[in-house]
Amino acid sequence: MLGYPRADGRKGIRNTVVVGYLVECAHHVAREIALPFREADTHVIGFPGCYPNSYAETMMERLCTHPNVGAVLLVSLGCESFNKYRLEQAIRDSGRAVRTIVIQATGGTRTSIAEGRDFVAGQRAVLDAMTPVPMAASDLIVGTICGGSDGTSGITGNPAAGRAFDMLVADGAACIFEETGELIGCEHIMAARAITPDLGHELEASVAKAARYYATLGYGSFAAGNADGGLTTIEEKSMGAYAKSGSSPITGLIKPGDVPSRGGLYLLDVVPDGEVRFGFPNINDNAEIAELIACGCHAVLFVTGRGSVVGSAIAPVVKICANPETYRRMSDDMDVDAGRILEGRATLDEVGAEIRDVVLGLGDGQRTRSEALGHQEFILTYKSFEPIGPACLPAA
Structure with missing residues (x-):
């Protein structure tokens, strides 16, 4: 690189x-x-x-x-x-x-x-x-989100992104996953992966905050397109979203604008602190992408089952298509065909390695599909956050 x-x-x-x-x-x-x-x-x-x-x-x-x-x-x-x-x-x-x-x-x-x-x-x-x-994988910060999810997202694209995260973390990179509103039901599993008990408590609290926020709004992070695509509950969607995190120990909990100082796996809490004041925490996928980039992400992995065409300003967006039928319709917008897993044409590890290689290739002059198509979407709205506490970034 x-x-x-x-x-x-x-x-x-x-x-x-x-x-x-x-x-x-x-x-x-x-x-x-x-x-x-x-x-x-x-x-x-x-x-x-x-x-x-x-x-x-x-x-x-x-x-x-x-x-x-x-x-x-x-x-x-x-x-x-x-x-x-x-x-x-x-x-x-x-x-x-x-x-x-x-x-x-x-x-x-x-x-x-x-x-x-x-x-x-x-x-x-x-x-x-x-x-x-020269640049090494350990110089990288990589984020991940999912959007336009369907019933295939949690089976192929999201776990493949998680495998890529495991490989990048092993090489010294910092990797960031987020969407606490789409991790409801997974908080205890995440807490068990935290490198300290206090960090585990902070992870659980961040998901509880998201649940309270959405309950106040009378809204859940579950769109009509998710249901049309075969998802049935927020817990089911959460398990798929959680799979993007891979299996590495969770190193820290950060908020928008906090830049990891070392490699490891981090959860980004994007739900505002305090009383509900500003409406939906993220009104579309690009709000989440912008927050990941503000945490220093050089590139963002975007898993989609229904299909999404957005990219971003500043950092390349790598499109991972979970659904083989969607990939065949929208291949010009997709970087990785994770739907091959569903059809038995590739394994999770093979697609995970492909995703990692795509990320490393970005440091060698390669461009993502969204970059080639001129996508530079961006959005920034009002929010309010309190600083993270010492338990969120433990030394060990």
Whole structure:
């Protein structure tokens, strides 16, 4: 593998210019700035809210200083509450080139777009001239989610992703699974895998929090498409979602924006703390992907049975198709055909090794299907979290 070195010692498998809008009013300008560079690793991310939110500020800081990011252009309207100066300084302190365009001060849409494109063009030239350096699997952070799940997801795609996780953890990588709202019923099994009893209690508490949150909303993480695909209960869906974690000991519990400092397996708690204030914890799969990337994930494994076409800004999304019929219909969007397991054409270990090899290949210039198709979906909403406690990241 080869990676792009960053000042903090991390390495990226991509060398992206991020154009980040700081309020929805600046979204159009940011999108127009990036448009001529859409084939040249220039991605748009942003926070649409006009009112401040510490979670969103943390997310934007972690995303703009992600190892896959080489330079950042911030686009502000000028009157929003986002602390653009603090974000700009954090990016500069990380060793990355950064500039902030304030639309109200620059003169409006056309002049802001022109100035923004000049900055991006200049930074692309600098980044394209960089020489990558050797990178090991132990430098990687990899996340996993599932979406558009059906009755095959928990039989083929999810456990195959779990096998890949086991292989990557054995090589020193940090691997992150999440969706505590889809782990209800599995909390005691997870707790038994924790490296300390106190961490086990924290894992159980995170799932209990998710259950309370959804009970208050009168909603469960179970869509009509899941039922159409053959799933019958949240517990059944949970067992499939849990299979993505593999069998390695669970090293820690983190929250969005917490970056693992060492290899191992981590659970990401994405359900807000405190009383229900902001609606559904994740309104779509890309909200979860963004949170995994904010934790440093170089790439995200996405298991789907019904079929999903989304990718993401900043980090490649590896599509693992659990259902062989779905794969035959949507093969152009899929990276791995895990449905072969169901038809006896491959074993779990073989598909797990294939997934691992796809991830390692991303550091050797290979692109995922979603990248090749131009998918760069992104979403960021309001949330609130308390810091994790010492039991969440035990030393041993």
